[in-house]
Amino acid sequence: MMTASLYVSLAGKDWLEFRRDPRLVLMAVLVTLLALAAVLTSWARVSAHEADRLATIAADRATWEGQGERNPHSAAHFSFWALRPLAPMALLDPGVTPHAGSAVWMEAHNRNPAQARPVEDLATGLDLGSFSAAWVMQTIMPLLIFVIGAGLVARERERGTLRLMLASGASAGGLVPAKLGGLGRIAALLALPLLGAAVLASLLAGAVQPAALLLWVGVYALWFALLAAITIAVSALLRTAGQAQLLLIGLWLLAALVVPRAGAGLAGTLAPVPDPGSFATAIQAELKASPDPFEGDGAKAFEADVMARYKVSRLEDLPVNIDGLRLNASEDHGDAVFDRAWAGLEATYAQQHIAMRWTALLSPLVPLQNVSMALAGTDTAHQLDFQAQAEAHRRRVIRLLNLDFVEHAGAEGFDYKASPALWKSIPDFRYRPMPLAPVIDRIVPDLLALAAWAGLAVVLLVLASRRLVRQGV
Amino acid sequence: MTVLEARDLTKLYGDHLALDRLNIAVAAGETLCLLGANGAGKTTTLNLFLGFTAPTSGQALVSGHDVAADPAAARAALGYVAEVVSLYPSLSGAENLAFFAQLAGQAPRATQRDAILDRLRFPASAIARPAGDYSKGMRQKLGLAIALMKGAKAILLDEPLSGLDPAAANDLVAVLRETAAGGTALLVSTHDIFRAKDVATRIGIMRHGRLVDTVDPGALSGPELESLYLTHMAERAA
Numbered sequence A: 001m002m003t004a005s006l007y008v009s010l011a012g013k014d015w016l017e018f019r020r021d022p023r024l025v026l027m028a029v030l031v032t033l034l035a036l037a038a039v040l041t042s043w044a045r046v047s048a049h050e051a052d053r054l055a056t057i058a059a060d061r062a063t064w065e066g067q068g069e070r071n072p073h074s075a076a077h078f079s080f081w082a083l084r085p086l087a088p089m090a091l092l093d094p095g096v097t098p099h100a101g102s103a104v105w106m107e108a109h110n111r112n113p114a115q116a117r118p119v120e121d122l123a124t125g126l127d128l129g130s131f132s133a134a135w136v137m138q139t140i141m142p143l144l145i146f147v148i149g150a151g152l153v154a155r156e157r158e159r160g161t162l163r164l165m166l167a168s169g170a171s172a173g174g175l176v177p178a179k180l181g182g183l184g185r186i187a188a189l190l191a192l193p194l195l196g197a198a199v200l201a202s203l204l205a206g207a208v209q210p211a212a213l214l215l216w217v218g219v220y221a222l223w224f225a226l227l228a229a230i231t232i233a234v235s236a237l238l239r240t241a242g243q244a245q246l247l248l249i250g251l252w253l254l255a256a257l258v259v260p261r262a263g264a265g266l267a268g269t270l271a272p273v274p275d276p277g278s279f280a281t282a283i284q285a286e287l288k289a290s291p292d293p294f295e296g297d298g299a300k301a302f303e304a305d306v307m308a309r310y311k312v313s314r315l316e317d318l319p320v321n322i323d324g325l326r327l328n329a330s331e332d333h334g335d336a337v338f339d340r341a342w343a344g345l346e347a348t349y350a351q352q353h354i355a356m357r358w359t360a361l362l363s364p365l366v367p368l369q370n371v372s373m374a375l376a377g378t379d380t381a382h383q384l385d386f387q388a389q390a391e392a393h394r395r396r397v398i399r400l401l402n403l404d405f406v407e408h409a410g411a412e413g414f415d416y417k418a419s420p421a422l423w424k425s426i427p428d429f430r431y432r433p434m435p436l437a438p439v440i441d442r443i444v445p446d447l448l449a450l451a452a453w454a455g456l457a458v459v460l461l462v463l464a465s466r467r468l469v470r471q472g473v
Numbered sequence B: 001m002t003v004l005e006a007r008d009l010t011k012l013y014g015d016h017l018a019l020d021r022l023n024i025a026v027a028a029g030e031t032l033c034l035l036g037a038n039g040a041g042k043t044t045t046l047n048l049f050l051g052f053t054a055p056t057s058g059q060a061l062v063s064g065h066d067v068a069a070d071p072a073a074a075r076a077a078l079g080y081v082a083e084v085v086s087l088y089p090s091l092s093g094a095e096n097l098a099f100f101a102q103l104a105g106q107a108p109r110a111t112q113r114d115a116i117l118d119r120l121r122f123p124a125s126a127i128a129r130p131a132g133d134y135s136k137g138m139r140q141k142l143g144l145a146i147a148l149m150k151g152a153k154a155i156l157l158d159e160p161l162s163g164l165d166p167a168a169a170n171d172l173v174a175v176l177r178e179t180a181a182g183g184t185a186l187l188v189s190t191h192d193i194f195r196a197k198d199v200a201t202r203i204g205i206m207r208h209g210r211l212v213d214t215v216d217p218g219a220l221s222g223p224e225l226e227s228l229y230l231t232h233m234a235e236r237a238a
Helices: A003-019 A022-065 A072-078 A133-149 A151-159 A161-168 A172-205 A210-237 A241-270 A276-289 A298-310 A322-361 A365-376 A380-408 A410-415 A420-425 A436-471 B042-050 B071-076 B093-103 B110-119 B136-149 B166-181 B193-199 B222-237
Strands: A080-083 A103-107 B002-013 B016-027 B031-035 B057-062 B078-081 B154-158 B185-190 B202-207 B210-215
Touching (some): A003 A172, A003 B093, A072 A380, A072 A420, A080 A380, A133 A172, A133 A241, A133 A365, A151 A161, A151 A241, A161 B071, A161 B136, A172 A210, A210 A241, A241 A322, A241 A365, A322 A365, A380 A420, B002 B185, B016 B031, B031 B042, B042 B057, B042 B078, B042 B154, B071 B078, B078 B136, B093 B136, B136 B166, B185 B193, B193 B222, B210 B222
Parallel strands (some): B031 B185
Antiparallel strands (some): B002 B016, B002 B057, B202 B210
16 A cells, blocks of 8 residues: 555544544643643743843933933943843743843943843742743653554554554555654644744744744754654554553653753763852952052053053153053953953853763753754853853943043043933943854754754664564564 | 465474465355364464465465565455454444555445445444444454455455354354355354354365365264364374
8 A cells, every 4th residue: 555545544543543532632632731831931931021121221221321420430330231132032942041140230340240040030949931832842742742652553563453454455664654644743733733822922022033943943843753753663663552652751751851960960060160159259369369460560561651652751741541541451451361261161161061962862852952942042152142242242331431531531530520421322232142153053963963863763663664564463 | 266375385483383385275255264273373374365474485375466475466355354353442333444445445435335234234323333332243244344345355264253152153154154155255264163164165174284184064064074173183182
């Protein structure tokens, strides 16, 4: 019998059996409700975050512009927040955002870490940040597909219908692909409402990069195909539906729960990230160990250098305020220390990421999570990019304030007060989303890992199919 | 016209000789019952005709098609009724029939289905009920209906009367006779001597994977057939 017509017959029959099994239908309904609840929760979270962010920016701006006359350096300490917007696709996959700060306090002499982690605002101890469309598709849907699909081939063998099917004209070689198509159809019918609702909510939440969204949906389509392929291969290779279900649930426990957590623990052990307190203390210690270039022994050399630059022989003849220049020099000195410390931190994150990637050998969920977060703009790389952009903005703003000090303070020095026009000229922080190309470059190893898993699933399917043909029933 | 034919058909499972150079031929309208104890090679013979297992040597032919060389063509002419007909319990009888008809490449037609079910004396009211509720006799009839809807030239039946109550067994015997009379070749495996006599046009007695005798059931009374069978079995014991 042709595989296409075999698929139509089998898929129709399997769908009918699925619909008439109240346990499976109940499970599917519960998962669908859970998924829709996840989308609604994510929608509420992203909307609330954006409303809070916009309100905070407006209030912060009003306070900044309303500070009256003040010394620019004093204003540099008064300062304001750089707030990270949540990408619309964070609604699909919040990634690390519940655990990552979304606000950086910008001030002179100091690069502050991001604060205001959403998990700190939760009234309960539950990590609701992970309750999302991605979580349902990564963790719950695989279990549902495994439970539904475990018996699709094994049960036919077990109850004797496989013999009758083959005797009726079904080809053993076409059976496995037809069963895969049937399970794929059930999985698609279960996943489509969730995917549709999630994508629609994401599109309504803001400007989405269409290519990123399409790729995200495509990767999840591959994920479901992979799950269906593994399920059918196991079902065809094992003798009974019970054995297949037991093995698949074991695989789910390993791939969805054990490996990602153990991998994260291992990565943390191999490349430990310093706690925020120790990190800040280490930076302060380095700053103290190497004083600003205009202090101590370097003071005279600094002044001589400034006088030479402005071609004067006395400090009093300088056309600018040297304290403003000292502040800038202090910033340069501090920035070098910050850059070293943060580069070290980013290197540690990169080591953790590499260590975590190796666990993709044991679980396809790991590369899927990496790809999903990256495309949604919610992975560690996006968080570091936000912090880098915030830091660049801080340096720009502090330099603008110092420049005003240098050019206008004159002999008044720290008694000089700038007008509110200066505050108005300081731009707001605007986060620029990362372009898609470098994001894709970064996830190529994860995409390859997913492709390798898909290849393995195809090999298993071919083996299962050949075995069915060779060994019969 | 010969529909089923075995030519020196032999099957070895490891060192165990399950079937030893079997030569049989079943023509259209004929019913050959293979009679024998467990392990005599009856089910192995059916499996070889169905292509569920490959012969060690020899050939199984269905409508001239070598099963091992072209199992799809052979199966297209075959129907199969297992000892316990396996159906999908949550699907109705009609849905089961439609599904297996589709697998056979047939477009299921209600008129054809109803005519077959009527011929098999399958209760019309039961066809819409879930197959999980069917008695064994009803399942056997539905299995036969699946084979007939397919238009099978030959039907292989594995212990079809086993476990049926006397009334249901008589009913099924009558149905099988009518089916054969309609031009279908039947190959029936059984260990029930008296039912074999009722249904067969020829009886083959099997022992240790070998066909040891072929008898005309019309030429022997029931007790004579039983005596002959026991003689062959005694030879085995000896």
